[in-house]
Amino acid sequence: MEPLHTSMRSTQASALLLSILMVAGLPTNAQTSPAAPSKPPISLDEFMNATDILGARISPDGKAVVISAAASDWQHNRFTEDLWLWKKKNGVATPLTHAGHDSSPQWSPDGRMIAFLSDRPLPTEPPSDDDSKEGTTRVWLIPIDGGEAVPLYRDKLDAHAFAWSSDGASVVFSVTQALSKAADDAQKEEWKDVIRWREQERGDVLLSFPVAAAIHNSAKISPPHQDPKPTADKPAYPEDATVLTTSSLQIKEIAPSPDGQQIAFETGPVSLRLENPSASELFLVAAKGGDAHQLTHNQGLESDIHWMPSGNNLILLVRAAAGSIEGPYQDVQGRIYSLDTSTGNFIRLGAAFHGSWEGAAVTSDGTILAAGLTGIDQHVYRIDGDKATVVSNAPGNNNFLDAARHSSELLFTHSTITDPTQVFVADSLPSVNDAKAVTTFNPIFHERAQVAWKPYRWKSNDGTEVEGVLIYPPGKLNEKHLPMLTLIHGGPADADGNRFEADWYDWATLAATNGWLVFRPNYRGSSGYGDDFMLAIHPHLVSAPGHDILSGVDALVHDGIADPDHLTIGGYSYGGYMTNWLITQTHRFKAAVTGAGAVEHAANWGNDDLTWDDAWYLSGTPWEKPELYQSEAALFQLNKVTTPTHIVGGNADNRVSYFEQVLLERALERLNVPHELLVFPGENHPLDKNPWHGYIKVREELKWLARYGRN
Numbered sequence: 001m002e003p004l005h006t007s008m009r010s011t012q013a014s015a016l017l018l019s020i021l022m023v024a025g026l027p028t029n030a031q032t033s034p035a036a037p038s039k040p041p042i043s044l045d046e047f048m049n050a051t052d053i054l055g056a057r058i059s060p061d062g063k064a065v066v067i068s069a070a071a072s073d074w075q076h077n078r079f080t081e082d083l084w085l086w087k088k089k090n091g092v093a094t095p096l097t098h099a100g101h102d103s104s105p106q107w108s109p110d111g112r113m114i115a116f117l118s119d120r121p122l123p124t125e126p127p128s129d130d131d132s133k134e135g136t137t138r139v140w141l142i143p144i145d146g147g148e149a150v151p152l153y154r155d156k157l158d159a160h161a162f163a164w165s166s167d168g169a170s171v172v173f174s175v176t177q178a179l180s181k182a183a184d185d186a187q188k189e190e191w192k193d194v195i196r197w198r199e200q201e202r203g204d205v206l207l208s209f210p211v212a213a214a215i216h217n218s219a220k221i222s223p224p225h226q227d228p229k230p231t232a233d234k235p236a237y238p239e240d241a242t243v244l245t246t247s248s249l250q251i252k253e254i255a256p257s258p259d260g261q262q263i264a265f266e267t268g269p270v271s272l273r274l275e276n277p278s279a280s281e282l283f284l285v286a287a288k289g290g291d292a293h294q295l296t297h298n299q300g301l302e303s304d305i306h307w308m309p310s311g312n313n314l315i316l317l318v319r320a321a322a323g324s325i326e327g328p329y330q331d332v333q334g335r336i337y338s339l340d341t342s343t344g345n346f347i348r349l350g351a352a353f354h355g356s357w358e359g360a361a362v363t364s365d366g367t368i369l370a371a372g373l374t375g376i377d378q379h380v381y382r383i384d385g386d387k388a389t390v391v392s393n394a395p396g397n398n399n400f401l402d403a404a405r406h407s408s409e410l411l412f413t414h415s416t417i418t419d420p421t422q423v424f425v426a427d428s429l430p431s432v433n434d435a436k437a438v439t440t441f442n443p444i445f446h447e448r449a450q451v452a453w454k455p456y457r458w459k460s461n462d463g464t465e466v467e468g469v470l471i472y473p474p475g476k477l478n479e480k481h482l483p484m485l486t487l488i489h490g491g492p493a494d495a496d497g498n499r500f501e502a503d504w505y506d507w508a509t510l511a512a513t514n515g516w517l518v519f520r521p522n523y524r525g526s527s528g529y530g531d532d533f534m535l536a537i538h539p540h541l542v543s544a545p546g547h548d549i550l551s552g553v554d555a556l557v558h559d560g561i562a563d564p565d566h567l568t569i570g571g572y573s574y575g576g577y578m579t580n581w582l583i584t585q586t587h588r589f590k591a592a593v594t595g596a597g598a599v600e601h602a603a604n605w606g607n608d609d610l611t612w613d614d615a616w617y618l619s620g621t622p623w624e625k626p627e628l629y630q631s632e633a634a635l636f637q638l639n640k641v642t643t644p645t646h647i648v649g650g651n652a653d654n655r656v657s658y659f660e661q662v663l664l665e666r667a668l669e670r671l672n673v674p675h676e677l678l679v680f681p682g683e684n685h686p687l688d689k690n691p692w693h694g695y696i697k698v699r700e701e702l703k704w705l706a707r708y709g710r711n
Contacts, residue, residue, distance in 0.1 A: 050502035062409025072691035150218035174251035178235035321493030376497030397499035415500035452477035483566035490573030496520035504694025539619035591708035650683025
């Protein structure tokens with residue numbers, strides 16, 4: 001399990017262009033008052049058309065920003081991802097790419113070009129009529145002052161990660177190790193179409209490709225693309241590429257040193273199944289190539305690698321629920337470390353901070369910045385040794401930190417529950433609170449009746465202090481005896497708070513607009529409340545947080561806020577786990593909506609791509625802790641369920657098997673409990689293939705709540 005910050009919140013590109021003309025500052029107060037009666041409520045169609053900012057990067061000179069945004073293409077049953085470019089000289093963000101397949105942008109060191117990942121067809125390939133068919137994900141290059149994007153290489157090799165070399169002359173990228181022709185032919189002859197579950201998996205190769213060669217090759221009139229032709233005993237890689245090193249693991253993040261002498265890279269499991277934290281380690285290789293040296297040997301899952309300007313130390317993040325560098329694996333809050341590349345010694349930074357570090361950046365003068373989550377807000381902090389000093393004071397959520405390489409400008413996103421996420425640029429660190437927005441995505445939300453919200457705190461059954469958020473229908477702040485939906489976040493290492501969300505996964509504000517008081521509990525196991533609070537979920541994966549949630553519902557009924565005759569519950573991913581378990585513990589909920597949630601833990605341990613994480617939560621494997629695997633599962637108590645339950649899941653889910661939903665449906669059918677099951681074909685854990693799946697999910701869940709929860 002892990003936080004599910006979902007995939008695609010979307011809108012049409014034409015609407016985006018109209019919305020990007022702005023000069024706006026950070027809000028001074030994130031909490032919203034009841035909306036004026038003249039504003040209409042937001043509709044389901046409008047809500048599900050919200051834009052998702054996937055990332056943003058500031059140019060080396062701080063004068064431009066590239067933004068990755070997702071949109072729904074309803075006509076073609078797919079999501080699109082395109083890049084937008086903002087320039088300070090005109091203050092306008094305009095589309096940079098139009099292919100609908102472009103993501104993960106990175107600036108060249110001179111700021112003249114942007115490299116990005118895309119599975120768009122090559123210029124010599126005919127466009128495909130099958131939008132569901134995925135192409136080869138290559139690195140592409142595009143000049144920011146005009147011109148078409150060109151592929152870095154043409155071979156059918158999917159790039160896993162990439163980075164510009166320090167001098168900008170080449171791009172370093174990783175792909176799966178290719179086979180020689182003899183090895184490929186022998187494998188096909190011996191195994192036909194049989195999948196060897198582990199034996200056929202291969203690690204990655206790290207390649208360097210000169211940018212000049214890519215531009216030259218694209219300028220030539222090229223024949224129709226042909227597959228690479230390996231020789232009898234040598235694998236085929238792009239003709240102009242240099243092999244730097246190989247790895248038995250996947251290379252998922254690359255960071256060349258400032259002096260251009262070394263390249264750091266982070267690995268991950270080849271199978272994409274986390275079965276052992278040792279698959280996630282940092283390595284160092286000479287920029288000219290050679291054997292890679294392993295820098296780390298720990299049980300933390302490192303990410304967000306940044307070199308200090310001096311080039312001697314790496315700054316890295318171990319995210320919430322991603323293990324711990326200091327000792328045995330445990331799901332603690334996000335931590336930041338400095339790694340001395342010459343000795344391999346770690347120093348933990350910002351250790352005095354009580355919350356969870358969720359992102360990091362290094363400025364041109366070596367100042368370390370981080371996004372820190374405490375309670376319901378996430379701010380920007382400056383880190384100095386153990387200490388952390390807040391530098392952004394606007395309530396809400398800051399994310400996607402980035403700093404210009406050669407100037408003082410900073411970039412971050414900001415949102416609140418009622419203010420859509422925007423990209424902000426500050427001239428310098430001291431002026432962060434005067435930062436101006438460079439985007440205005442989702443203006444429709446300010447044109448519709450706004451929900452109101454406030455924090456809510458209570459004591460759990462054992463006296464533990466717990467916090468959550470109450471989201472009220474427009475115009476009903478502080479009213480009593482309201483019908484209530486308890487909507488549980490996934491993770492469990494996440495926290496619901498003062499941030500904007502509008503999609504199939506987080507539709508709390510839409511539910512509030514439809515008349516529900518929405519209760520968002522940050523049960524124990526949530527991040528942002530200290531390591532002790534987060535670790536308190538172990539080993540009682542559902543019962544410990546379950547008591548927190550039920551105690552919160554009891555408190556809201558006792559305070560006269562929630563109507564005890566109209567209580568409902570729901571959640572997706574781990575929120576689905578909790579929903580499935582809680583309806584076995586009480587009959588108070590009149591309706592439930594659950595998605596991608598397990599009802600037992602043994603088979604789910606075997607199917608989950610985060611197997612190691614699952615076993616930690618329950619303190620062992622199924623044969624080591626059979627009593628916990630049973631007592632913490634809804635399956636063995638489903639005979640107690642009377643709550644009408646709506647179920648959804650993707651049939652290609654590799655995190656929570658779709659068969660967990662089938663198992664729940666069969667049990668409810670046997671027990672004659674009202675239920676429905678919706679299956680989304682081809683969808684993995686996040687519903688990011690077809691926007692209609694998420695739309696139908698939310699539409700039917702709202703209907704289910706109205707049908708059973710209000711009746």
